[in-house]
Amino acid sequence: MRTCHYVVLGVEKNASETDIKKAYRRKALEWHPDKNHHRVEESTKQFALIAEAYEVLSDPQERAWYDSHRDAILRGDEKSDQPEGAAGTTSADLMKYFSSTIYKGFKDNADGFFAVYRNIFDKMAQEEEEAFSMANDTTSSRVSPPHFPSFGGSKTPYEADPEISMGDDVKQFYNAWLTFSTT
Template identity: 45%
Template structure:
């Protein structure tokens, strides 16, 4: 049975921006409460709790240790960066969604194009939330919507946001060096610089994965295709006013010109697929492999506090 890792701030019962004096007061109060000598009826529980309180205070009372803990807190709480642990990044594997076999049709049912990718992008966003500085903000990411979503109000904002996606994850779990073990300031700065390279590389790879998925989805989005056809038709006809646009669009969609444009767009999409070496007949068998990051994770050493 895996023991849930508790946040050191929660152990001491203080907020993450607590000052040194507040942490000391809380530590003394809790240490007195859970001292084994004062809890003979629950000796084992008291001993474990007392030790945890000591560990938490030892780390958070040291400015350098606290800074390191703050930077790696999320990974630690998820089971990584501990003694003997190898952190596994369980982010959504987006490569399984680079194929039309992951959805069935363009309806609004659970297996349809819009439901599948709405869930995918919601999952990606929710994975980033724990790493946001202000988790309680009212920010809401643009939703993927459904087949009836407005292009201007929903579809365009969605692709504008996700096409320039940047992961919020820290990727501290790919670091190679424990800066606390550096013998001097120069060595520590050098280790920090090397760690930053590893983190930046991991972030870049994730950003490219998501942006490529966005491009893949956008190319197949019927709402985008319809908008492009409508805009092309608008330019061809040379409308100079938006007055009566809805009526004109309704009539135009029935016209031969509209049907011709749809046929042209379909041919263009097929040509683009061929240029990307995707055989339309074998599209369901596309199998894109995700190169797993296999980085060695350094131990998080929590020594017993030194006796005074």
């Protein structure tokens, strides 16, 4: 179960930007790992939650989105907005990916940032390709299935070098997913 960003910072839902900033500073000082030598692991996790809460609540757009999706985010995987037996990744499935606690570090290992997000984007791409195939008879149609570039890894270039042209790059990934609309 996730903890509400407002609870993490110890503020009310109607807190002002100033109140949020003060609460963040107070909590960050309290939980900073350098000030908690006796509980480094616990303070590091708590400090990350505090930073995440502040990042969301200090941005008016992010805060508005969080407020409108708060219950689903806190619920995580417990409930789905799709009927039972429906195929595919649900919005409830995706909610857990809106937290930095879903990955461990910015490395390419299995539980690192790049692998975790590459896997979920690969899963969604595969589901879209399957849905496209079911909706379109690709043997008789000139319509081709959409291409979804890989999320990549820590060494994926922003833009491919045309001289080398080795696979997908970050720019291709964002161009494809920024205009994404499900099949």
